[in-house]
Amino acid sequence: MDAFTISVLSNIGLFSFLAISAWVLLICGEISFGQQAYFAIGAYAGGIATAVWQWPFALGVGFGVVLGAVIGGLVAWPTTRLSGMHYAIATLAFAEFVRSCLNVFSYQREVDGYLTGPDGANGFRDIRWAYEAGVEPLGYLGIIAAGLAAVIGLIACMARGRGMAQLRIVGEDPILAGMQGLNVNRIRIAAATLAGGIAALGGALYAHLATYVEPAQFGVMIGVHSLAYGLIGGLGTVFGPILGVLVDIGLLESLRVFSSYRMIVFGGLVALVLILRPRGILDEKTVRRIQAWLRR
Amino acid sequence: MAAAVEIQGLSCRFGGVKALDAVDIRLSPGEVLGLIGPNGSGKTSLFNLLTGHHNPEAGAILLDGLDLAGQSPSQIARFGIARTFQNLRLLRRLSVYENVRAARHACAPLRDAFWLSPAARRQERDSLMNLLDIFGLSEKAQKTPAELTLVQMRHLEIARLLAADPKLVLLDEPAAGMTSAETQAITEVIATHVLPGRSAIVIEHKMQLVAALCPRIAVLNAGRKIADGPTGQVLADSAVRQSYFGAKPC
Amino acid sequence: MLLDIVQNTLDGLAIGSAYGLLAIGFTLIFGVMRRLNIAFGPSIMVGIFAGAWLHSQWSAGMIPVFLATLAGAVLASAYVERISFAAIRGDAALASMASSFAIWMQLEEAVVHVFPGRTYAFPTLQTIPMLEIGPVFLRPEYLAMFLTAAALILLLQWILTRTRFGLEVRTLADNPEAARVSGVNVAQVAFLTFLLAAVIGGVAGFLIAATDGQITPKIGLWATMKGLIAMVIGGLGSLRGALIGGLVLGVVEAQAQWFLGAAGREIVTYTLLFLALVMLPSGLAGRADAGARTEALRRL
Numbered sequence A: 001m002d003a004f005t006i007s008v009l010s011n012i013g014l015f016s017f018l019a020i021s022a023w024v025l026l027i028c029g030e031i032s033f034g035q036q037a038y039f040a041i042g043a044y045a046g047g048i049a050t051a052v053w054q055w056p057f058a059l060g061v062g063f064g065v066v067l068g069a070v071i072g073g074l075v076a077w078p079t080t081r082l083s084g085m086h087y088a089i090a091t092l093a094f095a096e097f098v099r100s101c102l103n104v105f106s107y108q109r110e111v112d113g114y115l116t117g118p119d120g121a122n123g124f125r126d127i128r129w130a131y132e133a134g135v136e137p138l139g140y141l142g143i144i145a146a147g148l149a150a151v152i153g154l155i156a157c158m159a160r161g162r163g164m165a166q167l168r169i170v171g172e173d174p175i176l177a178g179m180q181g182l183n184v185n186r187i188r189i190a191a192a193t194l195a196g197g198i199a200a201l202g203g204a205l206y207a208h209l210a211t212y213v214e215p216a217q218f219g220v221m222i223g224v225h226s227l228a229y230g231l232i233g234g235l236g237t238v239f240g241p242i243l244g245v246l247v248d249i250g251l252l253e254s255l256r257v258f259s260s261y262r263m264i265v266f267g268g269l270v271a272l273v274l275i276l277r278p279r280g281i282l283d284e285k286t287v288r289r290i291q292a293w294l295r296r
Numbered sequence B: 001m002a003a004a005v006e007i008q009g010l011s012c013r014f015g016g017v018k019a020l021d022a023v024d025i026r027l028s029p030g031e032v033l034g035l036i037g038p039n040g041s042g043k044t045s046l047f048n049l050l051t052g053h054h055n056p057e058a059g060a061i062l063l064d065g066l067d068l069a070g071q072s073p074s075q076i077a078r079f080g081i082a083r084t085f086q087n088l089r090l091l092r093r094l095s096v097y098e099n100v101r102a103a104r105h106a107c108a109p110l111r112d113a114f115w116l117s118p119a120a121r122r123q124e125r126d127s128l129m130n131l132l133d134i135f136g137l138s139e140k141a142q143k144t145p146a147e148l149t150l151v152q153m154r155h156l157e158i159a160r161l162l163a164a165d166p167k168l169v170l171l172d173e174p175a176a177g178m179t180s181a182e183t184q185a186i187t188e189v190i191a192t193h194v195l196p197g198r199s200a201i202v203i204e205h206k207m208q209l210v211a212a213l214c215p216r217i218a219v220l221n222a223g224r225k226i227a228d229g230p231t232g233q234v235l236a237d238s239a240v241r242q243s244y245f246g247a248k249p250c
Numbered sequence C: 001m002l003l004d005i006v007q008n009t010l011d012g013l014a015i016g017s018a019y020g021l022l023a024i025g026f027t028l029i030f031g032v033m034r035r036l037n038i039a040f041g042p043s044i045m046v047g048i049f050a051g052a053w054l055h056s057q058w059s060a061g062m063i064p065v066f067l068a069t070l071a072g073a074v075l076a077s078a079y080v081e082r083i084s085f086a087a088i089r090g091d092a093a094l095a096s097m098a099s100s101f102a103i104w105m106q107l108e109e110a111v112v113h114v115f116p117g118r119t120y121a122f123p124t125l126q127t128i129p130m131l132e133i134g135p136v137f138l139r140p141e142y143l144a145m146f147l148t149a150a151a152l153i154l155l156l157q158w159i160l161t162r163t164r165f166g167l168e169v170r171t172l173a174d175n176p177e178a179a180r181v182s183g184v185n186v187a188q189v190a191f192l193t194f195l196l197a198a199v200i201g202g203v204a205g206f207l208i209a210a211t212d213g214q215i216t217p218k219i220g221l222w223a224t225m226k227g228l229i230a231m232v233i234g235g236l237g238s239l240r241g242a243l244i245g246g247l248v249l250g251v252v253e254a255q256a257q258w259f260l261g262a263a264g265r266e267i268v269t270y271t272l273l274f275l276a277l278v279m280l281p282s283g284l285a286g287r288a289d290a291g292a293r294t295e296a297l298r299r300l
């Protein structure tokens, strides 16, 4: 595979974490404009763990994931009571809060004679694990793919268990969910924890691929994008948000003829899809039909 | 398994409207009570209070002696109260099967969210498909509720209620919008599958169903209970006829 | 110190009145459609660039630039309404939001295409001298901003309470079902509301651009953020709340900017926003979320 394809595929994989993270909350009936916060938390925490503290890669990524999940749950705890729009803006506020805190967050230690660590708005350089461990871009793409497979596997387990059904019931009709004995708040907090962990995993992997991260990379625009991916790709299955990412990055990177009209084409395409299919390409109905067909 | 219910001096108000005014109702275990009254007399509001959807202004609700005051709807559901809805409340984007299964998620341990053993899945599937079969819905298990007829939707709500295996069932106009033959059919299903071993309150305007299922009825009018007793006796009561049949039921 | 606070409050109120206008635009659309139009800011951005274009091509004066700004915002808004709202029927609030995001991408790219540079000049009002009231200063463009906003809000108040269209808008926002039954042409009122919101947003955008003197396509994102935040602080669905939310946001930002600098301002603003949402879920104007209200009204 040539370097360009590898980098496009890596980007698709990394954005998929964010898109799945926003999708989990959408399934649960909540609009989050702020999943980029957990992506940033994962990136910074994972980077600090491997680059500053010199932890092993897996442990560093794990640290990022746990931190993202815990903070996701903690933020959800006071906010799940809020209704639709308020929740959306609260997530936005939190994400911008995280970004502006990272702008002043400095934590540098001397490692091998160099000052390493985040330095406020100047960003965080030299997250060099992949380089030092001699992992090639293709190998790193494998790591990303493995992480994504783990997330999809977890969600597949939840679909076989009760987790996905619980999320969908709460998302569809929280009042009815309560009357069926489901603890709506607890389920929403669990969903936010899960979503935080998934985004943080993507962030930690991103940091080690890019080797450099800065607060400005985690702006609102990324959050809105990742929300849109799920809505375009479809809410019926976890492959919906991934499809959304594919449409955006994959299709448009390959259709270079449109180069400078890229977003105009993309926007028009998405608007058309949404007119024809308001719940995205892979909506619940389509997914059910595909499943029935597979079962035969 | 049937529960005893004691409702004492229950009042509830929406703005200036007094939806319920000091209502007392007692139900011994296994008893089936018909609840009738003109539209807007507070019948559905009584159910909403029982399921914890609204908080009472005054009064108490005891389920087997346990005070339900301040409990959340989900806790109350787990104590064994299940209901149907006058304006149907189905999960539109989930399959018929998942709609029934919705009642089974409540008391499951956290591990179940991530993993159900194949045996457990099969067992759940069999029992829920049996249930759907009773209501003639097993063919439609993978359809969405929107693809059902109104009568089938009402059946589905009852199936969901049974899936929770409640101690007290609250049926809110189960035969609304049905023809006489359909009412007859649902009456029989309720009599054979829902009522045995459970306490129940049934709101209904169709006397055909009330007379067949409820040995006792209570009458609400403008939030007050104006009669309570054996069905034949209450229906003969002139005050009831005045308030209920005087105002055209619809 | 005290003087600084007074000065910051004045400046903040001026900027805040523009935020308030943006929030009112959002509130009108949200109230009538129960859907979020996140392309509201970018539509205004189109208007501003139309104004800037007129200015740079023919060095047009203030009034033509103002009219061009409004026209651009209204046209872009009409496009958004047709594609993202009118064309997506039924219970599809999420689809409309995603679609308006897609149109946002289109508008932004289109503007970047026509205006490939980074920043553009916008005519300013700086010809009028600085006003001195005792020890505090009032920038003339701030005074103009405040007065225009006040006049526009009075006009809007008049439209909403005295005209037939206003009555229909309010019925629709209060109770869509009742509006439909009483024969309100929902599609038409929704479209007109969109245009009204675009005019209000266009005025706000003009005032802001004329104060700053330079514009970038980023102003679309900026306007959407400020308007949304002010709307939510004020409490969804109330025009008075939207205005109060805008003013509060403006004052808080101005104070934090002065005392803490840009980075501090962001941290303080977003912390306060988060806390306000959690502790005052019904907003400063004390009205519950319109979505929550409809949910509660959906009887069991």
Ligand SMILES: Nc1ncnc2c1ncn2[C@@H]1O[C@H](COP(=O)(O)OP(=O)(O)O)[C@@H](O)[C@H]1O
Pocket: B014, B017, B018, B019, B037, B038, B039, B040, B041, B042, B043, B044, B045, B046, C296, C297, C299
């Ligand atoms: N959620 C609510 N908000 C405001 N008023 C309500 C609500 N629910 C019921 N009411 C009012 O309470 C009264 C009783 O209604 P309800 O219990 O639905 O009557 P019924 O079921 O006997 O027809 C009616 O006047 C109704 O308008």
Ligand SMILES: [Mg+2]
Pocket: B043, B044, B045, B086
């Ligand atoms: Mg009723």
